[in-house]
Amino acid sequence: MALRRCHLxxxxxxxxLxxxxxxxxxxxxxxxxMVxxxxxxxxxxxxxxVPLIVTEHYPEKLGKTVEQLDISHAKLVSGKTYFSMFTPEVKAAIxxxxxxxxxxxxxxxxxxxxxxxxTAIDFLQQNINVYIVADCCSSRLNQDRDLALDRLRQAGCVITTSESVIFDLVRDKNNPKFDAIRKLVSPPSVDMKLTRQPSDSDVGSSKL
Known part of the structure; x- marks a missing residue:
């Protein structure tokens, strides 16, 4: 069952992450x-x-989070071997x-x-709303990414984009953080060639 869409x-x-x-x-x-x-x-x-939790999959072999991403404010940076982020360490931090x-x-x-x-399925099972930021996600094949997003939409996730999330968190031009945010969103997000798989209720296909 889809969870209720609400403001962040x-x-x-x-x-x-x-x-x-x-x-x-x-x-x-x-x-x-994507980066x-x-x-x-x-x-x-x-x-x-907004608190941030970061995982790194098998970092001994696959390395650390890319240097372009500033994760210095993360509440937890945790290595894992589980595919899901919903590990005991992450649960404790949450x-x-x-x-x-x-x-x-x-x-x-x-x-x-x-x-x-x-990860999304595990959080949905905890009755937590899950927002998947589609333009910040990737797979080795774009078809795997796009079909995963379609499955997650059907499972009850909100499929969204980075700017949608950012502006929903800000909500008001008079937000005292707006000037800092405006500098971030002034350059448009980079296109990730996202396509939506049609469902039974769709006519044709549409962009996310």
Whole structure:
């Protein structure tokens, strides 16, 4: 069942950055574009005081998070062997941050059809709204990414984009953080060639 779409509240939202590591760069189409969009989103989260948790998949072999992403404000940077980010270490950090759980998680990274998808399902099972930032996600094949996004939409996730998330968190031009955010969003996000798979209720296809 789809969860209720609501406005994001910085005090009740958690950013989850999933496995954007240097060793994946050669295998991922549009990797550099994804990193640019993820950089914008991550910096906006920092400016808006949204807590961030970062995972790195098997970092002993696959390396650390790419240097372009400033994760210095992360509440946890955790290595993992699980595909899902919903590890015991992450669960403990979430409980400490929210004294229970967030209302919403904003999830982005790679690979869309493996670690991102399994993470999203685990959070949905906790009755937490999951926002998948499509222009900050990647897979080795674009078709895997696009089909994963379609499955996650059907599972109840909100499929969104970096700028949509940022402006929903800001909500008001008079927000005291708006000047900092305006500098981040002034350059447009980079195109990730996203296409939406048609469902039974769709006529033709549409952009996300």
């Amino acid at each position: 509240n910085p005090k009740k939202t958690l950013f989850l 999933c496995d954007i590591q240097e060793k994946f760069r050669p295998a991922m189409p549009l990797f550099d574009n 640019k969009n993820a950089d914008k989103l991550t910096k906006a989260g920092k400016a808006l005081d 409980k400490e941050l929210f004294n229970d759980k967030p209302e919403d998680v904003v999830l982005y990274g790679l690979e869309s059809h493996i670690c991102v998808e399994q």
